[in-house]
Amino acid sequence: ILNVEQSPQSLHVQEGDSTNFTCSFPSSNFYALHWYRWETAKSPEALFVMTLNGDEKKKGRISATLNTKEGYSYLYIKGSQPEDSATYLCASRKGEMIKAAGNKLTFGGGTRVLVKP
């Protein structure tokens, strides 16, 4: 994997159902993986920053896991609600030799989630 990729691009979920989607990223020289939630016309909202292989983070009904060896992260939404409708972005950060260069985020294309009442 050379770039950050997210799948699926979009998904429709029935209210109350749980769902999950994937972020794939280059595993070499990995430093951190960020998840954002982005509603139209608003700022991307930071959800998680994950750095350790096997890491799991949770925020309310949303949780994420990280596999740095194989280069993927899953985001889970439990019991989806209409207010969960948004685009979910992941972004990877590399551990560059020059520390400052490792601060830029490389984003995937996002997974657009629409929760139907």
Next chain:
Amino acid sequence: NAGVMQNPRHLVRRRGQEARLRCSPMKGHSHVYWYRQLPEEGLKFMVYLQKENIIDESGMPKERFSAEFPKEGPSILRIQQVVRGDSAAYFCASSPVGGSSYEQYFGPGTRLTVT
């Protein structure tokens, strides 16, 4: 604590004019990042600045684009002689320090339309 502020939110420029986009980071944040979202594309890194220093400009187009983050005041992304292809949403993010686990907090973006 106010979030990252960007202004204007919408900017219309004719081809050949200059565009100035402003970003005020969160209070206490001294690191600023600019990202661009072209139509039908994802967010792409442009430049990373600390106060009075450009740290990484590897994502900046070579010509017409410049950025600064002065000791006082907001960070400015400047686009000279705009062309239609510059039409995009420009997002600014800030962080307190540049370490690996620190979040980047995003502003609402400036939508630039070049006519």
